[in-house]
Amino acid sequence: MLLTLLRKPKPATFAAVNLPLSVKFSLLFSTLRHPYPETQPLEKSALQSLVLSHYHHGKFHSLLQNVVASPSLLLTACHNLRKHAPDSTPPPLTLDSVSAHFFSLEELSFQLSKNCLDVESCCIPIFPEANKGTPLVQPNLKLKVVLEAIRIVLEVIYDDRFATFSYGGRANMGRHTAIRYLKNSLENPSWWFSVKFDKALFGSRHVEKLCLMLGEKIEDNALLDLIRRLFECKVVTIDLNGVCLGRGLPQECALSSILINVYFNVFDKELQELRLKTNKENPKFKENELVEGLSDSGSVFYKPLKIYAVRYLDEILVITSGTKIFEKIEFIGMELQAVAPSILRPPKTEKAIRAWKKYLRQKEARLLELKNAKERNRKKLGMKLLNHVHKKLKQSNGFKFDFRIENEVRQVFSTWADEVVREFLISVDERWEWHRKLTTGDFLSLARIRDKLPHDLVNAYDNFQNQVGKYLKPVKAKKQLEEEVRRREEEEEEKYAQRTVEDLTRRCIKVDAPLELIRKAIKTVGFTNQMGRPRPISLLMVLEDADIIKWYAGVGRRWLDFYCCCHNFRKVKIIVSYHLRFSCILTLAEKHEATKRETIRHFTKDLKVICGVNGDEKVHFPSEREIKMMGDKILSDPTAVDGSLTLALIRLASDEPCHRCISHFCDRTDTVVYRIHLLQKYLNVNPLDENNWVPQMGAIHDSLHRKCAPLCSEHISELYMGRLTLQDIDCTAFVDVD
Numbered sequence: 001m002l003l004t005l006l007r008k009p010k011p012a013t014f015a016a017v018n019l020p021l022s023v024k025f026s027l028l029f030s031t032l033r034h035p036y037p038e039t040q041p042l043e044k045s046a047l048q049s050l051v052l053s054h055y056h057h058g059k060f061h062s063l064l065q066n067v068v069a070s071p072s073l074l075l076t077a078c079h080n081l082r083k084h085a086p087d088s089t090p091p092p093l094t095l096d097s098v099s100a101h102f103f104s105l106e107e108l109s110f111q112l113s114k115n116c117l118d119v120e121s122c123c124i125p126i127f128p129e130a131n132k133g134t135p136l137v138q139p140n141l142k143l144k145v146v147l148e149a150i151r152i153v154l155e156v157i158y159d160d161r162f163a164t165f166s167y168g169g170r171a172n173m174g175r176h177t178a179i180r181y182l183k184n185s186l187e188n189p190s191w192w193f194s195v196k197f198d199k200a201l202f203g204s205r206h207v208e209k210l211c212l213m214l215g216e217k218i219e220d221n222a223l224l225d226l227i228r229r230l231f232e233c234k235v236v237t238i239d240l241n242g243v244c245l246g247r248g249l250p251q252e253c254a255l256s257s258i259l260i261n262v263y264f265n266v267f268d269k270e271l272q273e274l275r276l277k278t279n280k281e282n283p284k285f286k287e288n289e290l291v292e293g294l295s296d297s298g299s300v301f302y303k304p305l306k307i308y309a310v311r312y313l314d315e316i317l318v319i320t321s322g323t324k325i326f327e328k329i330e331f332i333g334m335e336l337q338a339v340a341p342s343i344l345r346p347p348k349t350e351k352a353i354r355a356w357k358k359y360l361r362q363k364e365a366r367l368l369e370l371k372n373a374k375e376r377n378r379k380k381l382g383m384k385l386l387n388h389v390h391k392k393l394k395q396s397n398g399f400k401f402d403f404r405i406e407n408e409v410r411q412v413f414s415t416w417a418d419e420v421v422r423e424f425l426i427s428v429d430e431r432w433e434w435h436r437k438l439t440t441g442d443f444l445s446l447a448r449i450r451d452k453l454p455h456d457l458v459n460a461y462d463n464f465q466n467q468v469g470k471y472l473k474p475v476k477a478k479k480q481l482e483e484e485v486r487r488r489e490e491e492e493e494e495k496y497a498q499r500t501v502e503d504l505t506r507r508c509i510k511v512d513a514p515l516e517l518i519r520k521a522i523k524t525v526g527f528t529n530q531m532g533r534p535r536p537i538s539l540l541m542v543l544e545d546a547d548i549i550k551w552y553a554g555v556g557r558r559w560l561d562f563y564c565c566c567h568n569f570r571k572v573k574i575i576v577s578y579h580l581r582f583s584c585i586l587t588l589a590e591k592h593e594a595t596k597r598e599t600i601r602h603f604t605k606d607l608k609v610i611c612g613v614n615g616d617e618k619v620h621f622p623s624e625r626e627i628k629m630m631g632d633k634i635l636s637d638p639t640a641v642d643g644s645l646t647l648a649l650i651r652l653a654s655d656e657p658c659h660r661c662i663s664h665f666c667d668r669t670d671t672v673v674y675r676i677h678l679l680q681k682y683l684n685v686n687p688l689d690e691n692n693w694v695p696q697m698g699a700i701h702d703s704l705h706r707k708c709a710p711l712c713s714e715h716i717s718e719l720y721m722g723r724l725t726l727q728d729i730d731c732t733a734f735v736d737v738d
Helices: 002-007 012-016 021-031 044-052 063-068 071-081 095-101 105-113 141-161 175-185 204-215 221-232 254-263 265-281 287-291 350-395 406-426 428-439 455-471 475-505 515-525 538-542 545-562 569-591 596-603 624-628 679-683 713-720
Strands: 059-061 123-126 136-139 191-195 307-312 315-320 329-331 334-339 508-512 608-611 616-619 647-651 672-678 708-711
Touching (some): 105 141, 515 569, 515 679, 545 608, 569 596, 647 679, 708 713
Antiparallel strands (some): 191 315, 307 315, 334 508, 672 708
16 A cells, blocks of 8 residues: 555655655655554564564564564564653653654654665764764664664564573573572582683674674574664674673663674583583482492592583673682672682571570560460459359349350360460479479378278379379470480581581582772772771762762662672672761761761751652662661662763753753653763773773763753653663753853
8 A cells, every 4th residue: 555655646745845855754654644553562472473473484584674664663662762760650652652752653664664764864973072082973762763673673583592591681681690590500610710802892794793693593684784784883882891781881782782692692502512511421410329339438429520601791601610729700790709608608606696595585585474464364354254254143043145155155265274284284394393292292192091091082092193194294295305405416416517518518609799899989989088988079069969869879779789699798788878878978068068967967867858848758868777678689680880870960050941851752841951970081080091990890981071961850860860871861862052
């Protein structure tokens, strides 16, 4: 239908004017608006069905024309790009809303289906101040949708084909998942090495090799040509052994992660075959098979040769068993070390044991108090019942009820009696005391007395003594208690022996946060002085109080989320809870020319902020209790702190005309213009110089320094809190402010 209409003669008004191609497309689609149902974003199952429907003869065909160009897939990409606050629910995106406020999705769909998208016009270079330095090429919002659509399609094709040890750029396969695998699955590692590449960009040779790998599964020259053009325009770059991957920096493209995984997939398969071959040649025997034929004094500890591997984007770690003793190794921003199990799970110290025993004594005292209170209440209730019954019996000849309650009352009193007897029999000392009182000093036990007494009385006494010996003589109970104590001692000895053997024969992976780098980072940014004490940051004093607290909270939460899987996470908590908290308090104090005590009295140690006209208090910075309760519970891939730590957004003190918010697909115009300030420019240091910069910490590209970004109140708050990164805004929509 579309091709038929395109072949028809154009109206005179359309042909007479020499309009640009984009305007012609817009007019064309406005006249060809079809009455089909509203296009909706695709669910995961529908997306998989759409992609797999183009799989024929072992390859995927016509993906750009029929899948990437699909309006429903493009709308799905728009939804993925849009970010909003957790407590807000913006209206859903539609084809009409996107076309009305941003660009025409129908036109983009047509251009992709005809392979006539002008990629170069969608790539905007951002030049540094005074045009000094290399510009940063950024895609506009239209091209970002195309990149996200391609990423979605490649994810459907390749995600199930990647190796199990491939992490990064995948759903639920991030840093924390890799660390959890290293801590829980590795057995007795004793030798390892990491693979890092020379710092170099993907060249044309690498791109052609990547396209050949893609061509093994994708038969679509148009899609592969589009990927080549994206690399040629430098809108998609891969910096091997760089510090920009997976950190939310604007110079990183979302498509780069999955392309890296595709590029290294061949290496992953060869390594996986080597692992399987090694496991087959070194099987794991059962314990009874190992000790069979050994003497009583002989023992064996068998460690089969195994190979483990973890790859996070371009960082590769290979671990195997052997005889080499290794030290710490750095991987994905953390420190790994093989240690004895007792280091990860140390036994209780004498102080901890004393504290635990004290807790048990206090617990027993509380239980005794509850027991006594229960008995008192029970006694009071019983006396009330007896008094009531006695009073009724005096006043009348008996009770007259429409129903019988004897069984219920008998059951209640029987239950109480059973509980009292059961609690009494538990105490060995009380049983000994009552047994002694009832069995000693009784004249009925004498033979000369028994002969003179009635036979029935003697039999009753003997029967009573038998019952006393049966229920009150605690010899058996005492033996059970002694056996329980002996069993506990044996278990403790066995556990100690087992821990000793494990410490000598087993090694586990300990994951630590790089505390030296964190301390250098907080000193470089200015959280602390040279002595390591908190200090104010003068650059942030021009911000509002709430924005200052949000900036500190964003940095702190990112650090906590990133290192929550580490063994020394408690020390990271101290850095956030003490250094960052009091640096924020000192910054607020210096801004208002107040003392630290006055600032704490106003904001409290939890840094509460009064919001709205109603005076509602809101806490952005994590409280001390919240930090204390944090732990290893996150499986997603956390965003590194680099983007928040090296960025400050300063509100301009001028009345600029209203601009649209540059966050992806935000149509709000009630915005405020903020100027971007970068840490490396503020400190006048080069991020490539590790002597003056923090090693392994990335930095935002210098081209964004002092650029002006219009943002609405919701997204500027999300940027401060660290939930939004510069990847989530349209960097080509910066405004020029004199």
